[in-house]
Amino acid sequence: GLSDVAEIKGHRRTYVGAMPGKLIQALKATESANPVIMIDEIDKLSRGYQGDPASALLEALDPEQNGAFLDHYLDTPVDLSRVLFIATANVTDTIPPALFDRMDLIRLPGYILDEKVHIAANYLVPHARDECGLTERDIVFRTPALEMLAREYCREAGVRNLKQQIDKVLRKVALMIVRDRQKPTAASSKSLTSALSSSSLSSSSSSTSPVAAI
Incomplete structure (x- = not known):
């Protein structure tokens, strides 16, 4: 499970080997302002001494905030409001309530x-x-x-x-x-x-x- 908030928000440029977060890297790789970004097994997010990834994702998924998403490396607001986020999970119990509240739940049956x-x-x-x-x-x-x-x-x-x-x-x-x-x-x-x-x-x-x- 993801436990480092820098994977989402990026590293500050004062650190050696600093780079933008995964979301900004996805925008750069696709060369598009409205790509589809899949977050696999979002139910396995974990919180540790490196920060709370759920809070960072909340900023990216919340329609009221993602128009000015702040990446630590770029240090400038980035518009993520046109990005389509798709998250997968095996269970919903472990997803933080505030984050889960920003999602539309689609239940998929198993394969026949x-x-x-x-x-x-x-x-x-x-x-x-x-x-x-x-x-x-x-x-x-x-x-x-x-x-x-x-x-x-x-x-x-x-x-x-x-x-x-x-x-x-x-x-x-x-x-x-x-x-x-x-x-x-x-x-x-x-x-x-x-x-x-x-x-x-x-x-x-x-x-x-x-x-x-x-």
Whole structure:
């Protein structure tokens, strides 16, 4: 969680290595006066000896104040009234009430099964396969296998655990190829379950066909 107010308000120029805050840096990077700035996990703000980031964000998010936001490095008012701020949070209980009062709350439901399968097939599996040095000739995840993983191993709103399970399966396949010098043949639901229970996927030394996770 963010705990240094200088990340938002910037450092005073008397300090070595001083620089503007993240908000001013975003304006400079986008070269726009009305960008979209996303603040991820705003519920994890923390207050320490380096100041209170929530108070600094309050100045940036409050429509009555953000027309003259003062960055310590620039030491001149900056108009943030045209910036669209989007903040994400897992819970709202830890967001300071004064800050939360300046926000419009939009509750998003978790992913449904079909959405998880689509994300896994188009993003998680290709990325994990590249990370393990594998190709589609080595292993193929079919839709029923991804549905089984999402339904039985990853009962969550997001896809973080699903990514971990896919990574685990692909690491085992990569190990089998390197250690046994043989390609896995096919992975049924039973063998896929065994792989996630610290067992190996079934393999055959005489076949070079890709894994078909069913």
